[in-house]
Amino acid sequence: MSSAEDKRSDAALMAAIAAGEQSAYAALVSRHSMRFFRLAYRLTGRHEDAEDVVQEAFIQLWRAPHMWDPAHGSLFTTWFYQVVSNRALSLRRQAARHPQEALGDIVDSQCGAEETLNAKHRRLWLEGRIRALPERQKLALVLCFYEELSNHEAAEVMGIGIKALQSLLMRAKTTLREDINSFDELKAGGRG
Amino acid sequence: MRKQMLEDLLMVHGTNPQNWPADMRASMETCLKSSPRFAADYAALARLEGELKSCLRAPAAPALAARIIAATPPLQRTYLPPQGLSGQERALLAACLTGALVIGAGIGYFIGGGTVDDSLSRLATAALYGGRALI
Structure with missing residues (x-):
């Protein structure tokens, strides 16, 4: 049985890992590494950093x-979200203290040719x-x-109450909405 | 439902009705249908979500799982006595281990033909075997 085909639950795999079973570890890594890589990438903004954090x-x-x-x-996933996000944010804080290292591949190579310059910008x-x-x-966010994640799960990952999480979400979206509005106004002003 | 309340709910739960709280869903839907202004706000928020979704796309990392597994060192777990033993149980465990050592040493002595200076390493090996067999 390949590690990707292991049908055991996360909890069962963790129990097997505690007993030193390497194949259970391989199965857990295969099952979840990409999910946690995406999280780490979104928090660090760098491919290599995200891989290191998850590893x-x-x-x-x-x-x-x-x-x-x-x-x-x-x-298990709630707990591991906590582990990975703590590591990613801590790395991000260190990078912020050394800004020359923080630039990295935020501007990555995913901008396809089909994307207009405006949309890409x-x-x-x-x-x-x-x-x-x-x-x-x-x-x-x-x-x-x-x-x-549900608001309940996200609040648990962050170790805060549901109301506090909702307040953070609202502030984040409000800020981004205002940012987009000012971007559009600036663009419209530039044209006019 | 007031405009501000609807807006707050949409901000927190998003524009997908499936994510709305079950006890609020019907009134949120009615509210959106009742006013073009509400519907316009909803559409603006859905646009914002669409734009956000296009951001922070994680690249593929097809070799990541293999890299992690390859980088993971083998386990080096040291033996520790079981936790939570009472004083009496600890004394019993110590007595068993000492007994095993003495019996092992005795076997080693006889294997060595009754000579102490024959081979100390043989004695030690036998003591170890005796100890392991008993434990």
Whole structure:
């Protein structure tokens, strides 16, 4: 059985990992590495950093699987979202202290030829605005909007109450809406 | 429902009705149908969400899982006595281990033909085997 075909639940795989079963670890990595890579990428903005964050988080899990305790009631994924987002944000803070290292591949190679210069410019500008959001607002937005976690799960990942999460989400979206409006006004003013 | 309340709910739960709270969904839908102004706000928010969705697309990382598995070091778990033993249980465990050592040393002594200076390493090996067998 290949690691991708392992049908055991995350909790069962974690129990097997605690017993030192390497194939269970491989199955868990295969199942979840991309999901957590996307999260790390959205928080760090750099492909390499995101890969490193996810790799280190999984190695930490392998060394100390008891750090996730199902008796506490959270799903494995909820707990691991917490581990990965903490690592990613901490790396981002370090990068912010060394701005020359933080530029990286935020402007990546995904802009296809079909994308007009305007749309591309607008998207990159908006990505810059999302990255400029305060850390907690950005994390709330990434978890709820991009990772599509329920508000309840996202609040649990962030270790805050549901009302606080909703307030962060509202502030993030309001800021971005205002940013887009001013962008459009500026563009309209430039034309006029 | 007031405009501000509807707007707040849409901001928090998004424009997909499937994500709206079950107890609010019907009144939110009625509200949106009742006023073109509400519908326009909804459309503006849906546009914002569409634009946001086009951002922060993570690139593919097809070799990531293999890279992580390859980089993971083998386990080096050291033996630790079981946690939560009472004083009496600890004493029993210590007595068993000492007994195993003594029996192992005895076997080693006899294997060595009763000579102590024959081979200390043989004695140590036998002691180890004896200990492991008993544990």
